[in-house]
Amino acid sequence: MTTHNTFFKYFNISQTEEKWGMYITSVGYSKVVPNENYPNQPHPQSHELTWNKGRILNDFYIIFISKGKGMYGSKSTPPMDISEGTCFFLFPQIWHRYKPDIKSGWEEYWVGFNGSYAQQLMLADFFSANAPLTNIKLNKDILVLFRRLLDTAKESSTGYPQQLAGITMQLLGLVNTISQHTEFDNDPVGRLISKAKFLLQESFENQLDMEYLASQLPMGYSSFRKAFKKVTGESPNQYHLNLRLNRAKDLLSSTALNINEIADQTGFENVFYFSKLFKKKNGISPSSFRKMNYPFDYQIL
Structure with missing residues (x-):
């Protein structure tokens, strides 16, 4: 779906993507203005989210807040404030919830992914469901990669599922690097x-x-x-x-x-x-x- 403030796409996964070892289930961007309901567009029923109910997903997600602020909480973590420059992970089968602040709104980018290699990587010691938030600050390279994901999804040219997987791997590598080496x-x-x-x-x-x-x-x-x-x-x-x-x-x-x-x-x-x-x-x-x-x-x- 595309509007002035929103673009998102959910993907059907074929055997080819599964064999690749990492496949992308969803990419998106949303701008939520102050006093606007969240989410501001309808999503598939499996991805519906409210703060009171929360939700459980089947895949991994990276979510990046580029503007504004809000809150995040999960089964593994108490509710906590998140601000612009925060990147957080969602893990499969773990209840979670998040929302923008009603006064500030926010802008968010996301990518959902899974696969045999993705599971091996995400369940190693690089990322943790008990510490899902990383303050990567306003890193321009993160923004470039998310926009490349959106462009590739919009274009949907030959081989784009593997291209999306490659860009997501770059994202994971960059987030991990930034979390270990804080610049300036x-x-x-x-x-x-x-x-x-x-x-x-x-x-x-x-x-x-x-x-x-x-x-x-x-x-x-x-x-x-x-x-x-x-x-x-x-x-x-x-x-x-x-x-x-x-x-x-x-x-x-x-x-x-x-x-x-x-x-x-x-x-x-x-x-x-x-x-x-x-x-x-x-x-x-x-x-x-x-x-x-x-x-x-x-x-x-």
Whole structure:
């Protein structure tokens, strides 16, 4: 199902996916605004969730809260607060419940998975049902992987179940790494720049006022620009532009969107300006890039 604030998809599992050892049962994104009922869209009966009743699922899930806050509880853990930057796991056959705060709402990404290899991995010592929450902070690489999951699910091109499984493995590896190595713990400025990079990654489809972004950290614009360039080697505007152009490359090589649609989805005012900047950065036009990199029929330009 797709709306302005929601996309989710549930998958039928074939013997091929089971033989692969890891298969994806669901992917999704939901934006829940303040004072909105949760969940804000109907899901299959097997996945219905209310705070009072909770639920039990048959698969593993990774859920990432990118904005807002709420609560989580399970058979293994008492109710606890969760905030933006929190990633938590759901385990099969373990009762759980969670919900956004009514005043703040939240934005959530999720992926459900299972399989013989998935069970072997999840039941080892890397992840625990007794400690299902990980504060990964606003890590831009986590966001990139979740969006790649959504793009792959939407496109549903040949071999996409195995692609989804591979991206989910990357997610698991990254979450495990972050939980063991907390970046910028003793560097407050570094934490602010890390948050800024996340916010820029989250907004690649829009033009951004960098002074407003700095005020959200909060940080003075001059200090923000200087610190950002020191950490990344680029100004905030150039960093954001490169994010949008790299996103365009991903869309050109992995989706059937036409170039006008890609220019629009990456926040460019018109296709001519987009094509000019794309060629300046990559040395070839968007249409030429697609012909070289799109694995199927490229007569969609």
